[in-house]
Amino acid sequence: VGEDLLLVRRRQCAGGLRIGRAGIHFHEAHGFRPVVVTQDRAEDVIDKKMKSMTKIASIMGVVIELDEEIIDNILSTVPGKKSTSKKSGSDKPDSFDPFGNLINNKSSKKQTNDKMTASQKEKILRAFAENAVNVPAIAREQETTIEEFKFWDELNVSKELFFNVYNSSWLFKDRIDAIYNLCSDERYLIENYINKLTA
Helix, strand or coil: HHHHHHHHHHHHHHEEEECCCCCCCEEEEHHHCCCCHHHHHHHHHHHEEEEEHHCCCHHHHHHHHHCHHHHHHHHCEEEEEEECCCCCCCCCCCCCCCCCCCCCCHHHHHHHHHHHHHHHHHHHHHHHHHHHHHHHHHHHHHHCCCCCCCCCCCCCCHHHHHHHHHCHHHHHHHHHHHHHHCEEEEEEEHHHHHHHHCC
């Protein structure tokens, strides 16, 4: 095994790339300028990547990729511009059967969601994402955990829906946890979340 590793290292070195114990190094002779990687620079790059992953566009990318059932749940739960009756300007009432037969609400929700345009669906999913990112920020500001957060109604977020998405998508959970961790920096919290909520 030692000879094979030495042979691989010789081939990589001949191509301009050398792998050593401390990491990957590029040779200047092959058109690469030397790069010094320090812990501070690495932390800066990681912080920038974490911040970019917590932008609404990144969260929307995760929300759009959720299971169809969860998306239907978001579309039927989150307030948004849904199609309404043109005469009264209000949503249709819940189905009622005077004989007590059970009516499948899931199928009626599915039919309502199918009647929405792609633009309407995107607006509702975006409203969910925009409200959901405030949960970890306000939880951090209130010095509590996301699980113990109490201001769901103030942020127009259903606790059940939030945790349904949070527990079913590791990417969504990762983004929300990243926001919570980034908001430990008070300046970041104020600039990116508190100021937007109070505007």
